[in-house]
Amino acid sequence: MAGLDLSQVILAVIIGTLAAIVYSLRVLIMLERRVASMESNIQKMTNKILAHEMGRMKAPKKSRKR
Template identity: 55%
Template sequence: MASLSMEGVILAVILGTLAGIVYSLRILVLVERRIARIDMNIERMTGRVLKEEQRIESEERKIERNLRSRKSRKTSRKKRR
């Protein structure tokens, strides 16, 4: 077996460190992509909830208008008597 000189050991440590950095960056990129996909899904869900909320509020306004008009008809009938 060949023994490594001090320069060989230093070179091996540097290469190992660089390999670790590259691997860590790769993992970081994968995690960032996953987070971006999650963010896009959250935005889509938020948009759907907003549309549903607007639809519900619109229906609520229609119902309130109908109730007001019925109430005003009843009060006008009572005044006629």
């Protein structure tokens, strides 16, 4: 086995390309999960702030005594 045939080189390039595509898809899925987690946390914080502000609006205003 002194060298590779042209067909073996082409096959190696195709397999390498497919491996790179699979790896990049894996990274993309991991990033999407991370963004979804951040989005969920932002939604939770927004709901807490909204509940707090709505509670402040419903609370009766204190009257000042003179």
